[in-house]
Amino acid sequence: MLGFLSARQTGLEDPLRLRRAESTRSMLSGGSDGVIVLYDLENSSRQSYYTCKAVCSIGRDHPDVHRYSVETVQWYPHDTGMFTSSSFDKTLKVWDTNTLQTADVFNFEETVYSHHMSPVSTKHCLVAVGTRGPKVQLCDLKSGSCSHILQGHRQEILAVSWSPRYDYILATASADSRVKLWDVRRASGCLITLDQHNGKKSQAVESANTAHNGKVNGLCFTSDGLHLLTVGTDNRMRLWNSSNGENTLVNYGKVCNNSKKGLKFTVSCGCSSEFVFVPYGSTIAVYTVYLGEQITMLKGHYKTVDCCVFQSNFQELYSGSRDCNILAWVPSLYEPVPDDDETTTKSQLNPAFEDAWSSSDEEG
Amino acid sequence: MQSFSDSGGQTPPGAGEVCALRRRLIPTWPPAPLNTAHESTGVRALGGSQSAVGVGPGPADVLRVSASPPPLPTLTGLRDDKLTPSSSSPGLGGTPGESVRHCSAPEDPIFRFSSLHSYLFPGTIKSRDMSRKRHHLVPETFGVKRRRKRGLVESDPLRGEPGSARAAVSELMQLFPRGLFEDALPPIVLRSQVYSLVPDRTVADRQLKELQEQREIRIVQLGFDLDAHGIIFTEDYRTRVLKACDGRPYAGAVQKFLASVLPACGDLSFQQDQMTQTFGFRDSEITHLVNAGVLTVRDAGSWWLAVPGAGRFIKYFVKGRQAVLGMVRKSKYRELLLSELLGRRAPAVVRLGLTYHVHDLIGAQLVDCISTTSGTLLRLPET
Numbered sequence: 001m002l003g004f005l006s007a008r009q010t011g012l013e014d015p016l017r018l019r020r021a022e023s024t025r026s027m028l029s030g031g032s033d034g035v036i037v038l039y040d041l042e043n044s045s046r047q048s049y050y051t052c053k054a055v056c057s058i059g060r061d062h063p064d065v066h067r068y069s070v071e072t073v074q075w076y077p078h079d080t081g082m083f084t085s086s087s088f089d090k091t092l093k094v095w096d097t098n099t100l101q102t103a104d105v106f107n108f109e110e111t112v113y114s115h116h117m118s119p120v121s122t123k124h125c126l127v128a129v130g131t132r133g134p135k136v137q138l139c140d141l142k143s144g145s146c147s148h149i150l151q152g153h154r155q156e157i158l159a160v161s162w163s164p165r166y167d168y169i170l171a172t173a174s175a176d177s178r179v180k181l182w183d184v185r186r187a188s189g190c191l192i193t194l195d196q197h198n199g200k201k202s203q204a205v206e207s208a209n210t211a212h213n214g215k216v217n218g219l220c221f222t223s224d225g226l227h228l229l230t231v232g233t234d235n236r237m238r239l240w241n242s243s244n245g246e247n248t249l250v251n252y253g254k255v256c257n258n259s260k261k262g263l264k265f266t267v268s269c270g271c272s273s274e275f276v277f278v279p280y281g282s283t284i285a286v287y288t289v290y291l292g293e294q295i296t297m298l299k300g301h302y303k304t305v306d307c308c309v310f311q312s313n314f315q316e317l318y319s320g321s322r323d324c325n326i327l328a329w330v331p332s333l334y335e336p337v338p339d340d341d342e343t344t345t346k347s348q349l350n351p352a353f354e355d356a357w358s359s360s361d362e363e364g
Numbered sequence: 365m366q367s368f369s370d371s372g373g374q375t376p377p378g379a380g381e382v383c384a385l386r387r388r389l390i391p392t393w394p395p396a397p398l399n400t401a402h403e404s405t406g407v408r409a410l411g412g413s414q415s416a417v418g419v420g421p422g423p424a425d426v427l428r429v430s431a432s433p434p435p436l437p438t439l440t441g442l443r444d445d446k447l448t449p450s451s452s453s454p455g456l457g458g459t460p461g462e463s464v465r466h467c468s469a470p471e472d473p474i475f476r477f478s479s480l481h482s483y484l485f486p487g488t489i490k491s492r493d494m495s496r497k498r499h500h501l502v503p504e505t506f507g508v509k510r511r512r513k514r515g516l517v518e519s520d521p522l523r524g525e526p527g528s529a530r531a532a533v534s535e536l537m538q539l540f541p542r543g544l545f546e547d548a549l550p551p552i553v554l555r556s557q558v559y560s561l562v563p564d565r566t567v568a569d570r571q572l573k574e575l576q577e578q579r580e581i582r583i584v585q586l587g588f589d590l591d592a593h594g595i596i597f598t599e600d601y602r603t604r605v606l607k608a609c610d611g612r613p614y615a616g617a618v619q620k621f622l623a624s625v626l627p628a629c630g631d632l633s634f635q636q637d638q639m640t641q642t643f644g645f646r647d648s649e650i651t652h653l654v655n656a657g658v659l660t661v662r663d664a665g666s667w668w669l670a671v672p673g674a675g676r677f678i679k680y681f682v683k684g685r686q687a688v689l690g691m692v693r694k695s696k697y698r699e700l701l702l703s704e705l706l707g708r709r710a711p712a713v714v715r716l717g718l719t720y721h722v723h724d725l726i727g728a729q730l731v732d733c734i735s736t737t738s739g740t741l742l743r744l745p746e747t
Contacts, residue, residue, distance in 0.1 A: 197631065199633060207663065208633070208662060213591055249573060250566045250569075251565035
């Protein structure tokens with residue numbers, strides 16, 4: 001069963017980037033037209049099919065709206081008073097949610113592909129930014145300027161992610177097929193370059209190590225931060241042990257990936273065996289993280305899915321695609337009710353409910 | 365004719381299957397063609413008139429007759445090519461937990477059975493239909509799932525258990541056309557072919573990694589695709605390389621390499637400092653190795669292990685793969701039954717054999733493998 005959120009009133013461009021709030025209710029989405037919309041995710045209608053309302057938006061008429069496509073949006077990790085967004089117009093903007101004004105703007109020389117702020121850190125307010133240049137920039141929100149540059153990659157940086165376990169560990173993925181783990185306090189370069197063949201570790205070797213046989217598009221730490229998932233344009237997804245950089249050799253099969261930019265995928269949090277949700281063409285493929293088994297493909301979008309994000313409080317998955325829709329996928333505990341008249345009596349419990357993802361639909 | 369089955373979402377072989385000890389009826393059955401470990405409920409017909417159908421009638425009787433832990437009889441004797449459409453293929457959705465899975469379990473020949481069998485059931489060669497009906501009843505009664513026989517286990521009962529990577533590699537090595545290369549090339553098998561036989565890829569990768577660490581196989585980067593790894597038995601590799609470099613100026617360096625580096629380092633690639641410091645190779649010797657075809661340049665100061673003379677193999681392989689894929693592509697609706705594909709005449713470009721290429725296509729997921737009531741269907745993926 002599918003659910004369609006009426007994504008946005010102006011629904012002309014596809015929502016590219018989603019981010020849910022730590023404090024459960026709101027979701028940010030950024031579109032390829034530069035518009036950013038906030039949604040309220042709470043389902044207060046008590047019906048199984050519902051539409052989430054857009055609370056507010058930064059539309060084309062806003063003076064500070066991004067001029068080109070918004071690539072990444074992220075809530076400030078500690079509360080929803082602030083969020084950051086980065087875009088192809090070479091800026092990273094920091095917004096105040098209540099007034100919807102920009103609090104700060106960071107300008108770069110190249111288009112920005114991705115940015116991330118550490119979800120656990122209380123000691124620093126660094127935002128890691130991956131651009132078309134080979135250097136990873138760390139911008140400090142407190143001082144309002146770029147404080148560091150991390151050198152080591154040779155081509156554009158397509159994804160960056162802070163570890164949810166340690167304050168200072170950052171993973172970056174680049175189009176030169178390499179994924180590097182950094183400790184940002186260290187001056188002398190990256191900690192580990194991931195090697196898909198698990199060869200010998202030595203200084204000279206580092207330059208030849210590749211994590212994938214193509215560009216590395218997406219990075220996601222598992223919720224405990226002990227493992228790292230990477231996807232690449234060689235149609236593979238790999239699971240790495242984040243403490244020693246070893247390839248765990250879990251094989252997920254072919255994970256189609258034709259994206260020229262970053263691919264935002266996500267890992268579940270709070271399930272008994274964690275799942276990874278990866279956009280796979282116009283569907284979303286669901287795999288178990290540690291065994292590599294494909295559980296199902298979620299079909300509902302009409303065009304390529306660009307991003308998905310998991311809300312652990314509601315245990316829901318939200319996905320945005322090029323058909324300008326954002327869908328909410330909820331685990332179905334009961335057989336789907338065909339009529340949407342009234343809440344009829346529930347049918348019997350679907351025996352494999354943890355696998356049967358479905359979504360809710362209603363005009364509301 | 366081989367039958368393949370869907371390799372998606374299977375439980376790994378040997379996983380918690382409650383079943384039974386299997387009784388193996390007589391050693392004279394035809395060696396199994398390449399069967400995958402699950403899905404299919406087919407069992408092999410025994411050679412000769414002895415259709416093990418005899419076991420069928422009243423397996424319950426057998427239970428009562430034998431005193432010691434009664435082995436539940438295998439319902440052998442029927443070759444059942446009809447694969448039940450499984451709901452567990454990825455992409456078809458469904459609840460994985462409910463599908464009927466046929467796992468293979470290590471099969472130990474517990475009983476050699478014929479004499480006992482004819483004693484108990486004299487003259488009980490039943491008709492095929494009758495026995496098929498009976499066979500269907502028993503699994504439901506006893507919760508036994510029918511298993512496909514693995515002829516391979518007969519040959520190598522001590523090493524690989526059915527469904528293991530090692531068994532798959534041995535089986536696939538039989539497919540390699542040695543005569544085509546005048547025995548100058550060691551038989552090469554691809555990793556994707558192993559995936560088509562061992563359904564759980566993670567398990568296959570880990571087992572191959574173990575074999576690599578035990579130095580039983582070498583994994584070699586085949587040049588045409590960074591993802592395609594060739595698997596060669598170390599012994600084969602060593603003998604062929606020595607033969608190839610016989611009498612050439614680089615023979616000394618190659619022998620030193622085979623003696624010192626190969627046993628010590630099981631990786632796919634070698635680094636400059638490793639070669640010069642740990643193993644004491646000079647630059648000139650490394651150049652000899654590259655000339656001999658044993659090493660291929662990967663990066664500055666880094667080399668892949670290679671097979672000398674593999675260029676011809678790679679050329680045939682790439683062309684053959686495209687040709688077989690083209691056969692599927694040109695068919696109506698871009699799908700072909702596996703049995704039909706294998707029954708067709710291979711185009712002249714396909715030198716390595718249709719089966720060889722089909723294993724590779726299935727394992728590399730270049731075609732989707734769908735179980736139907738008429739057998740396995742190969743379909744080109746939409747993307």
